[in-house]
Amino acid sequence: MIPASFEYVRANSIEEAIGALQEHGDEAKLLAGGHSLLPLMKLRLAAPEVIVDLGRVDALRGVCETDDGRLAIGAMTSHQDVIDDDLVRQHCGVLADVTAHVGDAQVRHRGTIGGALAHGDAASDLPAALLALDGSVIAQGPNGRREIPASELFVDYLTTALNDDEVVVEVRVPKLDGDWGWRYEKFSRVAQAWAIVGALGIVKRSNGSIEDARVGLTNMGTVPVRAAAVEQALNGNGTDAIADAAQQAAEGTDAPGDLNATPEFRQHLARVLTRRALEAAAG
Amino acid sequence: MTAVDTPPSANVGVTKLRKEDAHLVTGRTSWTDNLKLPGMLHVAFVRSPMAHAKVTGVDVSAALEQPGVVAAFSGADLVDNWSGGLPCAWPVTEDMKSPTHLPLATDEVRHVGDAVAVVVARSRYQAADAVEFVEVDYDPLPAVVDMEAALADGSDLADTSLDSNKSFTWQKIDGDIDAAFDGAAHVTTRRFINQRLIPTAIEPRAVVCAPPRETRETTLWSATQVPHILRLMLALTCGVPEHELRVVAPDVGGGFGSKLNVYAEEAVCLVLARKLGQPVKWTESRSEGYQATIHGRDQIQDVSLAFNQDATLRGMKVELLADMGAYLQLVTPGVPLLGAFMFNAIYKMDALSFTCHGIFTNKTPTDAYRGAGRPEATFAIERLIDEAANELGMEPFELRERNWIKHEEFPYTTIAGIEYDSGNYEAATAKAKELFGYDDLRREQQERRDRGDKVQLGIGISTFTEMCGLAPSRVLGSLSYGAGGWEHASVRMLPSGKVEVITGTSPHGQGHVTAWSQIAADALGVPYEDVEVRHGDTAVAHKGMDTYGSRSLVVGGYAVQSACDKVVAKAKRVAAHLLEASEDDIEFEAGTFSVRGSPDASKTIQDTALAIFAAHDYPEDMEPSLDSDATVDPENFSYPHGTHLCATEVDTETGQVTIRSYVAVDDVGKVINPQIVEGQVHGGIAQGVAQALYEEAVYDADGNLSTGSLLDYYVPSAADLPHFQTDRTETPATTNPLGVKGVGEAGTIASTPAVINAVVDALRPMGVNDVRMPASPRNVWEAIQAANGGAA
Structure with a gap:
């Protein structure tokens, strides 16, 4: 080593x-x-x-509210500081909850949200969460800043849309104000391991039905993915639609095979975990 | 006499905080890697990336040009330094094949990680960088990775110098095995895979070697369990006279058998230090160790039990394929043989046939790993008993009780021909069932089955025994082992009344310093705090057989007790002399010699120590010394036993197994330090659970280690493990004066079948009758799918 x-x-x-x-x-x-x-x-x-060590760039730490009503999280904010942050807990508790699944205590105190997203690992927890939240990152380069939506950030295996001379400076997530529920079902071999499959269900409830459903999947391809078919099947329906909708969770994914799971087992897990995540989120 | 906090006779059997822990938990340790010597150089190995290849050329010239590089050698460069290959001390059969195992390969590499060259540099970083500049030409050969394929006619060879991949076939048949099976009313047959494991001691291996300076002595420090064995074997391998070689095992952070060996890196560092005239250090990285340090287990077990109509056992057949890996390390071929006496376990039967084929593959060599042969045997019999109970429609405990050795039948000579001196399976089982709430859990299990719960409950039983306390020397000799199983201790009374205990055992986390202090304090009647235990340095502990096989207390503790008894006998003569009384009238209690009937006339053992130091007035027919040595050879193995019960919840949708509760009732005989025993049981169970649920060393078809680091090889942490509820019964061993049985391996031996039996029990209603280890979500899910497919 x-x-x-x-x-x-x-x-x-x-x-x-x-x-x-x-x-x-x-x-x-x-x-x-x-x-x-x-x-x-x-x-x-x-x-x-x-x-190039960003550890001393204090401007990259901390959380604040943006003028357009979102949260801006400094890229070098540690996972633990995200978990403990009052604004995050109040407006985007799902991010705190997913972040609590990252690595172990040591990793959460040293690792950062910007670092985890820029690494672009589909098996790590935060990329799928940012995708499900319709979040984005702010990248700064020689020519200034640009916002990259999560849907465009993750390009391929460990590859992002960031240029070689760009630094992620901020992570932006929406405030989930209203009747939102969520659950991250992380399925792994041992406590501190990466997810074999992870399913994040985020649900906005309205008059007993599901107004807005989001499903982010971890480790179901070279990039994090949304289970779009599941989301479409749920929007506007009651929670009793979840079990059937979740059957479509593996559609459009490209599940890898490894020692922990064949592609078939991953697809199966995605369906089961998506159902469980959505049922808990909607409950 | 000094005032003491605790009565001096009350140490054995009492929890004492470990003397070792203050420096361990505050980081003031002397791990081998912490050693820094003036002028010390750093060694890095060039290792084969291929499982099997001819080495057609090694060019170190570019490496020699790199910054800080002092020397670099190929295997051919060093070949004249070896008097022989690395040793295998256990030639199990006369015709056993053992390939020559040079510390650095010369013409053929036989597993990924086989070392072919070595670089020496001023820093570890420079050495690691320079490794990349050694050019090795490999001519790939087919890799042998599958044991059954390896035995087929025309198979590729794992070693081109051999004519087959079979190292040996070892057979032991007791009783009339054909009659046992021919007349059976029922036969249960299974194939179990006891997967390959990687020991993963928390401290990686490391070696430091200092060449001779003022004297001709070469000193080698190693993270080893076996400094005494290492000294002898390195002397033989490297042609260094034994008396000019000192081996030191400083603080050693765990071993589990992985440091019970004589490794290439130790031999190479010894030769390099002497060749270069400067100290050298090598420390393995974790991923390097995963290739270069021995693995454990790896057996295919075909096992059958034959029963009478009344479910009493008639006999057992065992046929093993045991993966040796690419070479025979120190005791590689003997490991499965240690199981040969244990497949019958706690059960009575009329016949037992055991056949083991040792197979070469192009993988890292296997060798002793916590339990060594007994976990494999115990897994097979305890799994098979559960399967037989299911086939016979019996409660698994009922089948066990019908066949186990009853309390009143001890001592009992088993079908394998060894005598279990003591045991009480009824008592341990009754206690375990009560603590576990066995009947309530069975009720809940039925309820879950009835309502088709997605999460099923399973109950697993393991009524195990094992043989440890290695070992009676004559028995080892009859099994062709290359050495004896005695142990040595020296006890020195210092003039001030303090005590030095020198032990031949070599602790690496077990707590011998504490436990040996307790034994000596009580035996001599001195305060626990007044005893110091020294070990692990051949210049200090001049004689020993080291630590493995749960032998240290049973044999080494026995030696301490025995040496103390000799000290007391000498001191008694001195006391009698000083008190002008007949030795027959002297009583010894709690460190004080007194004259029977005259309680005021007394001398403490410390008084006698000072008197014999001054030597002005002592018995004429003795030497002026109380110091004593003892070398003891055990008359028998010891046989810890117990009942472990595990309740698992199995998520039938995902295959996830969660241990809900675990009860372990162990009988390890008399206990010296209850907390140390409990720690050993906890760690042992964790390691057995790790085999059941988490760990597996996987090779791909080309012989690459797919689980080459802790990223892929899943060692469970505290977060993954449940609370273990432990308790004990205490049936003293009758074969040593302490009544102790050893506890280092019991938990590991017991727990693996308890967990897998629980997983299978949970899934039984779905038609599942086995789950491949580790019972990972994937393996459990696939077992459920296979059972579903079978039913459809």
Whole structure:
């Protein structure tokens, strides 16, 4: 577990970080907690020549409300700080609940929301959550900032729409004000492992029926996915429609096969877990 | 006499906080990797990425050009340094095949991780970087990964120097096995897969070696369980005179058998330090260790039980395929044989046939892993008894009770030919059933079955025994093991009355310092705090057989007791002399010698120690020393037993298994320190549960280790495990003076079948009669699917 040698750059501001990325191009990687990057480096599966550490950029930490009524979470906010944040708990408790499933206590205190999303791992918990929330990230590069919706952020296996010289500076999620319920069903081999499959159900209830259903699936393809067919089958219907709707959870997914699950077993789990998540969310 | 907080005779049987723990839990440890010596260099190994290949060329020249690199050697460069290959001390049959196992491969690599070259640099990082510059040319050969395919005619060979993949066939038949099966009213037959496991001690292996300086002594520190065995074997392998080699096992962080070996890295570091004249260090990374440190288990078990009409047992047939891996390490071929005496377990039968085929594959070698042969045997018999009970329509406890050895039948010579000295299966079982709430759980199980609950409840039973306390030397000799099973202790009374105990056992987490202090304190009648225990350094503990096979207390503790008894006998003579009384009139209690009938005339054992140090006035016919040595050879194995009960909830939709409750009632004989015993039982159960539900070393068809790191090899943590409710019965062993039986492996041996029996019991109404280990969601779900398919 000895990484290849690398140059270490400590960025004191977002601009310094972008400057370092411009200078070193695709030889550089941002260090934003390090709980995905450093294990890969220690296994020598990744060997960036330059590490640009965002750990001292205080401007990237904390949560605030935006003018358009959303929450803006600094990219370097640790998972634990997201879990503990009053604004998150009040307006987007689902994000706190999903984040509580990330890794173990050590990972949650060192890992960051921006780092986890920029890594773009379909097997980790936050990408599917951002997708189900219709959230987005704000990326800053040499030419300024741009907003990338979650639906466009995750491009392929461990690949995002971020450019080499861009830094995720903020994560934006909607305020779920109103009668929302949610449940994240994470299914894993041991407590701190990645999900074999995860299903996040988010439901807005109205007069005893489902007004808005969202389903985000973890580890059901190279990118996180929404179970669109399930959502469509539910919107406007009562909760008794959940069991049938959940049967469509694996449609349009590209479930991988590995030691933990064949594609068939993953599809089956997606259906069961989606049903359970939605029933709990709607209940 | 000094005032003491605790009465000096009240140490054995009492929980004492472990003397070892303060430095362990505050990080003031001396792990091998913490050692830093002046001028120390760092070693990194170049390992084969292929399971099987001819090595056609090794070029280290580019590596030598890298920053900080001091030396680099191929296997061929070092071949003249070996007096022999790495040792296998257990040639189980005369015709056993054992490929030559050089510390660095020269012409053929036989598993992924087989070392072919070595780099020495000024820092660990430089050494790791330079490894990538060693050019090795491999000519790939077919990899042998499947034991049954390996036995087929015309199979590829795991080692091209051999003519088949079979190392040996070992057979033991007791009683008339044909008659037992021919006349049976019922036969239950199953195939069980006891999967390959990776021991995963918390401290990785590490080696430091310092070459001779003022003297001719070479010192090797290693994270090992066996410093004494290592010293002898490295002396033989590397051609270093035994008396010029000192081996030290400093703080060692767990082993479970994985550090009961003589490894290539130890031999290479020894040779490098002497060759380069500078100290060297090597520490494995976790993923390196997963390839280079022994694995455990890996058996295919074909087993049958034959019953009479009244469900009494007639006989058992066992046929094993045991995966040796690519080489025979220290005791690789002997591991399945330790199970040969245990398949019959606690049951009476008229015949037992055991056949084991040792098979070579292109995988990391297997060797002893916590329980070594007995977990495999116990799993098979306890699973099979449950299956037989189901087939016979009997309550699983009823079938067990009908066939187990009754309390009044001890000592009992089993069909395998060994004598169980003591046991009380009825008492342990009754206690376990009560603690578990067995009848209530059976009721709840029926209710869940009746209402077709998606989450079914299963109850698993394991009424186990095992044989440990390795071992009577003559028995080991009869099994062709290369050494004896005795143990040594020295006890020294210092002039101030303090005590040094030197033990030949080599603790690596067990708490010997605490337990041996308790034994010595009571035996000598001195305060517990006045005893220091030294171990693990061949220059200090000059003689020993080390720690494995739950032997340390049973044999090593016995040696401590025995040496203490000799000290007391000498001190008694001194006291009699000083008190001017006949030795026959001297009584010894709680550290004080007194003259019978004259309670005022007394000397403490400390008084005698000072008197014999001064040596002004002592008996003429003795030497002026109380110090004593004892080397004891046990007369028999010891046989811990117990009843473990597990309740699992199985989610039939997802295959997820959750342990709801677990009760363990163990009988380990007399107990020296209850808390240490409880800790051993907890950890043991966890490790057995790990085999049942979580862990499996998986190789792909090309011989690559697919579970090559803790990312893929699932070791459960506290968060995954339930509360274990433990209790004990106490039936003293009759074969050692302490009455102890050993507890290091019992939990692991017992728990795996308890858990799997519970999983199968939960799924029985769905037509499931077995689940492949580990009972992961995938394996459980697939078992349910297969049963559904069968019913449709």
